[in-house]
Every structure is written in C-alpha cells, then in structure tokens.
Amino acid sequence: MGSKRKRVGDGGMEENTMAILDTYCFSKSTQHIADDRLSFLEAVRSGFLVTENASVPTNKMYKAIFQILKVENSLDLIMTSYQLLLELDKHFPQAWSPFSFGTDATSSEKQDHGKVSGSFDVTDFHLLIEDLSKVPDEANTEILNLQPLRNMLLFQYLVNVIEGDFVPRNLAFTEHSDWNNLRESLLNMILVSRKITYKTLVKDCLSTMCELSQYSRDCSHDTRPDETGSTEITEKCRTALAIALPGVVKSTCAAVQKLLLMIIELDSSKKEADLEGWTTRADGTRTPATEIILDELSYDKNILFPFFQALDKPKLKLDMIVQYLKKYIPKTSIRTRRSNGSTDDSTFGGVLNSFSNGNNTKSIIKKISSEVAQLLLAHAFQAYILLPSQHSTESKEDTAENSRPNICKDMISAFTCLKKADKHTEIQPFGKEALFTAAIMLSRNS
C-alpha cells in the first residue's frame, strides 16, 4: 500500500522545498517567518498533491509540517498545516506516522524529543488528551490563546492517523484472523505501552468527552468578552477563534468518541484472539474499555447524561445501558419473564418489562434514583429507535417482545410506574421528550 509507494530518489524536491523554511534569520520579523512557513506548506501542496503520480513527501517534510501544527501560534499556519496533513493522509494513506514508540528514535532525537522533534510519543498523546479536558476552561478566559484550538486539531489529526492504521488491520483480522498484524497497529502499541497507564487513558478519554460535550451544550454566542486596546490583528484573531471554537469542540468530542470506539473494537478483536489462542503472554491482559466506562459511570452520576448524550452509536449505547441497568434489576423478575429460554434478560424489552412491576420499580429507584432511571430508559429508547436504520437485521431485538410498538407501549407504562412509585418525582424533560416520541410513533404505527 502507501508505504510501498516510491519515495523521491533524487532528494532534489526535498532539498528545494525544505530550503523555503531555511531562509530563517534572526532579524526577520515573526511575520516573515510565518510567511515562509506558509510558502513551504503551499509548496508541499503544489509539489505533491496536484499531479496524480506524484511521489510521497519525505519523512523530513512530514515532520516539518507536523511541527508547524504542533507549535505555531498563528491561526493561518495552524489551519493550513492541519488541512495539508489531512489531505496528505488521504492521498498517501499510511505513508507516515507522527507516533514514535521510543525504539526507533536515536539517542540524539530522544534528547530534544517533545518540543523539537516532529514526532509524537505515547506520553505526549496521553498528556494531550488531558489538556483537551481543560479546553472549556481555557476557552472562557480573556487571554487570546490559540493553544486549545491547536491541541484540538492536533488531536483530531492523530486520531485520524490511528484510524487510518487501525481500520484496515481490524478488517484484515475479522476476515483472515491475522492477529499479528492487528497487534502491531498504532492503537494497540499505544495501549500496551508501559509509558502510560491504560486505565487512566480510558478514563481520561471518558472525562474529556463529557467535558467537551457539556461545553457544547452550555456555550452561548454572546459570552465573548470585549477587549479594548488590542491591535486590530489580535482582535481579528480573537473573533476568528470565537467563531471557530464551537465547531471544533464538537468535532473534537466526536474524535474522542471515535478513539474510544476503536479501543472497544480492538477489545472485542483481542477477546476473540484470546479465545482462539492466537495471543501470547506478551499481549498481556486488559480490562475491556466498556467495563472501565461502566464502572466510572456508576461511580460518577454527573457524567451519565453528558456521556450518553455524546455517544452516538445506538448499538453500543443500548448495550451499555442495558448492562448498566441489569445490575440493579432484581434477578427473579427477569427469570420469570423469560419466554423461550433465550437470553432476553439482556434486551431492552426485558429491562423495560421489569419496570412494569411496582415493587421492582421501587427497588430499582431506591438504588439509582428515579431521575437516573428515567434518563437511562429515555436514552436507551432513543438508541433503540435509531437502531433499525443502522442495523436492519438486528436479530436479538427482533422478537415480538422487542417489536417497536411493544417497546413504545412498555416505555409509557414504565414511566407511569415510575411516576406511581414516587409521586413527588417530576418526570425529567428528556424523559418527557422520549414519551412524546413514543406516543407519536405508536399513533403512526396503529
């Protein structure tokens, strides 16, 4: 594939293009330097992206572009380098990876690693995710700071690289059971790296995703502070930043989610490889990410809503909520409701049924409160109604108990039960919206 494509042999292209950056000298203003860097980016674009059979840029050039995205303080350069990197990845998939895993770096590279070298280390990656969770705070300060935006774009690019590497390898695994290839994926290398704690990484992804999702919900357009006495150019940059942030925060939140989903996919592939005996002791054991997330969710109720709000994979969302609720549903109630001995205690229909009984409902809300129960049911319902369009052959959900009109009816009776169980609790707005939808769907189906 891309890595086998020919690299420029003559090196003339590299030398000429890199020379654009080398005109740096001390007396030039930062504007001159920024100007040269922009010319460099434009030269890479016209040199490598225009003609169909162009050769792949050299690692040195990739590093220089990545470095610009990583450290620059000009919005123009940040946006241009980010877009260029994405386009290069599209054009030459997997031609270059910004990640370094310490083994291939020479000692001199290690020395000035981090700030200077145009590559990224697992520790840097984890730190970046931590930094992202601070974006909502930073975005509200009055100081003009491009770092949050830069970090978000940097992260999106890195996730893009990880995805481009992981997806084909995981596909090859499902098709040809090639675990060795998947083991060497960037994602797996990151997760098994001893430089970071895997669990903390997953937890940090989770909290970052929730922080960003919450920011997107709370953010208002007219909260921008009015700064006086700043130059026109800073003022423009400030406006540009304020206009760009909401969209970038949203896409970054989606990128964090994408990373988590890939980890979950890798978990299930690894589980399969474990069962088949393809893994070795060197592969180690990891707690599946969904377990870590579910633990965190039961530990910290504050992130429940933002998490499920942000999670847009209906199948996963439904599975997670059902798993979450199952822990609090009295066991007997499920068993008696088994219709044909199948595992229907793990379906949404089964869960809803256990809310049709007053005693059960009371015992559940004693454990998790009526609000949480409402939110979870409503979210599960939303995921459920979104399923058919994405998974039209959802065999598990296809039983009569899980037919759409039944689910709608059961939703309404579950909420009626919740209301009866505790007369003082109000039905949450989100729950009301779910009921409204259920009622409209029922009336359309009949």
Place this chain on the structure above:
Amino acid sequence: MEMEDDPFDFESDALLATSPVVAPKRRKKVLGLDDLLADHYKEKSRAIERESRLAKTKSTYNSDDEEDGRVAKLSKYVDECHEKITQLGDEDDVSHWGLNVFGKQQSPPSFVFSELSSCSLFRSFVNHEVNSLVELSTESGESFFEGLLANGWLLKLVSECGEVEKSIAKWTFHLMIYSSKEVLTSAAIDFWCAILLLKNEDESPSVRIDWIPSYSELKCFLETYGFLLHSPTNDSKDSSDTEMVPGEPECTEPPQNIRAWIKYVAAFSQSRNIHCTFTASEAEELVVVIVCLLLDRQLLGLSIDLNECMLALVNFFTDDEWSSSCVNVAKSVASRVPKDMNSVRAVECIPAVHGPSKLLRSAIAFHILLGFFDKVEDEEVVIRKLTSINLKDKTCDLFKVYIYLVLTENWFLYNPLLEDNQLLNEMWGLFLRNCSCQINITDSRSYAPKVRSKASYLLQGTADRSF
C-alpha cells in the same frame, strides 16, 4: 498575532528553541540582512548577531553570572538597534491578505413560534392520554420543542411522519440562523443537513419539506449578518488599503451563526438530485460568496467548513455547466478582489482536490492576472507581457511581479491543458529565468528576495518536470 512583548526575545529564544529548521550552517544567510540595511547599521547589526549567539548559548547552557553585566549593557544596545531596524523594516514589510467582508449587522427579524399550536405534531399529542405525564401546553410548547430539537428527537419524529411541516421548518431554520444558544444552532444545523439528504432509493425525498428558503431569502440572511455582497472593489486600489469598504471597525464582525449558514449551503447544494435547489447562476454567485468569506481573516477558523462548502458547490454543477460557470465565477472573483495579496489568497484558498476545483483555481488565477493588464484577453499576450518586464528598472514594482509569479504558477499548475502548450511553457520558463537572474542578490528593493527565490524554486520544479 505576535504574542511576546519583546519581539526580539521571542525570536532569539523561543523560536530558536522550538524551530526544527535552524541549521547552523545556514547562519551565513544572516549576513544577507545587512544588505537590506543601510551601511551605517552594519556595526550595530553585528552586535545583534553576537547577542543572538549569546542567547542561543544561554538557552543551551545557562548563562554565567559574571557575564550578566555585559549582557545587560549589550541587550540595551541591542534593543535600541532593534527598534531602528523595525522602523527601517516597516518600509518593506510583507503585505498581507485580509478583507472586511462584513459591515454592520442588522438585528435579526423577530420570530414568534405562534404557528406551533397549529402544527399537527403538537395537536395530535396535546389530547393524547400520555400527556398526563408530559403536561405539554401551548405555553410550554416552545421550550419543549427546543428540547426535542436539541436532543435529536425531532429528526426521528419528522422522518417517521414523512413530513417537515412549514411551522417546524421555519422555526428550526430561524434558530439555526439566529439563535445565540450554540446547542440550538448546532442541533438545527444537524437537523437541516439530515432532512435535506433523506431520500428513498430512487433519489426521491423520503421526507416532504413544506418550506425551504429560496435563494433570495438565503442571501437575505447573509445581509442581516452584515455581509457586503455587492461591494465593488474593481477600482484599482492600492495594496496598502486592504479594506473592502471603509467602515466603523467595531461593527465589522461576522456573527457566530455564519457557520450555520455555510453548513446549510453545503448540505443544500449536495441535495440537488433530491430537492429543487439553485439555478446554475445562483450557485455561481454562492461560490463567489464563499471566496469572499475566505478572504476575511475573521473566518480563518472556519476554513474547513468553508472548504467543504466550496467543494459541495463546485460538485453541484454538471460537467457541461461547469465549463462556462467556472469562467463566470473566475471573472466575478477577479472583478471583486483588490489587486494585492488578496488576489493571491483568492487563488490559494481554492481547495484544488479534483478536476473541477483545479480548473477553478487555474481560472481564477488567470482572470485575476488578466485584470492587471489593460485590454488583454489572450493567454499568449499576457505571458509575453510578463517576459517583457524589465526587472532591472528601479521603478519596477517587484511586489506586483511577485503576485504575477504566484498567479501564473497557479494558472499553469492547475490547468492540465497547458501542459502540452510548448510556446506558453517556454515563455513561462523565460519569465522565471528573468526573475531568477535579473535580480541581484544584493538588490535592496522590497520583494526582491521573495521574487528571486520564488522564481528559482519554480524554475527547479519546471526543470524536474520537463526532463
């Protein structure tokens, strides 16, 4: 964009420490600066160089205490020097692109969601038995529907019903274009982008949308944002005057919701086969609008959205339409863009990722280039004019030559038809050789180094390509 109070410190310390490209062997280039300075600054600039070395040493090894006194003295000296250099440098400061394409915002039209109670989604539910739990009423209606929109229920509901009622369409559109709550704007964007593209297998819309804003309404929204759609800039403005329209600087800010407008236009142009959208000439105008938006630095952070929108618009055209529409767009852009760095930006902002977009980039470059010369329409004549420029003439405006270089480069590079035109290519090569050879390395005119190095770089590239 400069963050440091003292630019000198910034350059010597921060940048030296972070820049990957400072190769020591290139240091002799520092001397090139002396040529830019008048002779009597020679002495002083050497002092700066010493200081710069010192700063570099400092950043690596920490300074020795005993040197502090000398350093302080030197740094005062250097500061004075630097000030003078900056003053001197102002004369040939690099020119930048950037227009204010937004004027005063109008207050958004008032909108009352009064039609809500007449919409069938609302009416069919109010008397439903489940309403005892939901307690929906005319008073609580709007905020309840806001929840339905923000939390993604509304999309499912309308696709279930197969219809977006007029009241719902107008209300959600208003929120998208004017709401100051990000959650509503963003949910309304998602809602509209989704419903526009909902379709059956035979490309017919699977959801009937009872109201879609017309093209003139769409332009109207842009005008309430303060967008200066018809501002003529084809008078040959000087490069120092980068403002499209002189106006109060405090009211030239685009609103946050501009992103919603851009996203909508992108989605709408993608739905050409599903809905009745724009005419080709309307779409041409929109491409020009997007180019204008890309010329405003305040929208720099939206480049990704703007690029997507531009590509969606370019893809809107059929191949037949595009051959003439592309030229119309290029002419229109050329007539609006001031003949300074903005004309370079107008070309370089075009995301040339496939055939039609490459053609657009080439066409815009060509038509802007034409605009620099009186009554010239022909490719050969333009390039002949370029080769006849006497670069050694002291009155020759090298800034313009630099712009010619970039424009011609884009015109040639992105137009596959020019590849085989030997005559044009030879003349282009001649122009490049002129720029690269006729300008002396010690030429102190502004833009002399830029023209020379750009031309040499391009010359190298064309040589690579032809052999």
